[in-house]
Amino acid sequence: MAGPGFRGHPAGRLLLLLPLPQALTEGPLVFVAVVFRHGDRAPLASYPTDPHKEAVSTLWPRGLGQLTREGVCQQLELGRFLRSRYEDFLSPEYRREEVYILSTDFDRTLESAQANLAGLFPEAAPGRSEATWRPIPVHTVPVTEDKLLRFPTRSCPRYQELLREATEAAEYQTALEGWTNFLTHLENFTGLSLVGEPLRRAWKVLDTLICQQAHGLPLPSWASPDVLQTLAQISALDIGAHAGPPGAAEKAQMSGGILLDAILANFSRVQHLGLPLKMVMYSAHNSARLALQAALGLYDGHTPPYAACLGFEFRRRLGDPDDDAGNVTISLFYRNDSAGLPLTLGLPGCPAACPLGCFRQLTAPARPPAHWVPCHGFYEPTTPTATVVPLLAGAVAVLAALSMGLGLLACRAGCLRDRRCPV
Template sequence: MCQQAHGLALPSWASPDVLRTLAQISALDIGAHVGPPRAAEKAQLTGGILLDAILANFSRAQRLGLPLKMVMYSAHDSTLLALQGALGLYDGHTPPYAACLGFEFRRRLGDPEQDAGNVTISLFYRNDSASRPLSLSLPGCPGPCPLGRFRQLTAQARPPIHGVPCHSSREPPALAAPVVPLLGGAVAVLAALSVGLGLLAWRPSCLHTWEDPV
């Protein structure tokens, strides 16, 4: 892809049919990473982290009144794909060379308050340097999306406040805390009984009895 973008000659094996097949294989691989099943859970470990950072940067600038106008991230195409997956905007195509995904935060003019209810987010995707960026819509919120609604729709794709759990949600829940001391006490009692019975069995009188002929 980079060679094509810079007008360099491709290897002899890179025929149109081979490139088309590779593109199809790549689309299947990407879809498995950012799409179903359990797309939201996968997004929490990939593109949802970057999405959460973008929203956090805006909230911080808004809360502290910083004169921040733009934040730029330099990333690989795989990072952009993960972000598209977290937003539910992956369309099966690999981002072209120098692609860009933009978030535009706007506050309605005339509103004295600067809370989330007055702020909207617009998404733009530039996949061709010779054309203007495309306007995108978050699924479930067409047009400029209110910030509160945007957060609500992307909550499942962003990491939870306390971090992503390392175990699967399908694993059985851990034993309740009060059960652990009870199990420990039961094991201790059984161990004490075993030791007591062992000492009783090996007393000299018992040995003398066992040595007598039957």
């Protein structure tokens, strides 16, 4: 599917995609963050004329929007890939001080995280005997409090202002006018009001059709390949307006840049405190993955498939002084096909193994500045409780285990739950 690229994005331009070898020789791995989309799911909704709507409870016994058996298998396979990739980095069995898992508060992402962990750690794998099976904790926060993986863009005045600028632009309006007749015909076929409505409504029709097609259900005669392709182009236009120019970098600061900033800050905090944490895993949605891709200048109009995984690998270069930004590199990989090798992503102007300082500099325009209130677009000091996200709450226990003192523990406990702190 073709779509708008972010060539004008100051944070990343277009990234290079190359085959990624299984083993990297840059230096020893010191930290990993992976962000993956949930596995295959049932459609999020139906539409009035859907020929399968009366059989929803039979076709999708766990309900609309829920993870399917195929989705479970996809995440199991992804977990096994991560195990093979990090066999020499992670302990053979789960250790809570080494791995932290955060998910959005949705069934499909929580179950995806659990299935992924079942592939990553043998004690959580299917078929284990009752005596040896051990569940692994997955952390979450209520949807209304999630500022890391569920961005509050709908209630953000500044973001909505930038979105209006994008949708009122001549290029957007011209494309939309060209699809008016198509959407009018689609209204007759689906029973939905689509003309003049948010384009997300047309995307939901596409999502329903694709989900049904993927599970072998016959589509109505009007849902031809050309119709599906046009719906995909409409969806790409909508995504481009939400994450691309105008104001792409500022939009990123209110969405995917928050997660990118947290990944970098988590690494810095772990290094500075000498914590044994090795990996942070984020189980999220298509929207979070797209926003993160946009913050990196990576989005090219394609929607990430189910269980797609973006990985950040931090390595320490051998022979360099022990300096956080001076001797650490970041390598990015993207896995969107279980049948092939992952791809490596390279920021223009930086080698595939990008020095940490250079990576921070290149992505700075897309990350929120300190003491910024992004939804209003001005700077002011923020209070410690202004934006609460449980990034590494489990690290509090690690600090206690390292006997760093009750006073320090009390101080860090609040800091570890504050997105502004470099955790």
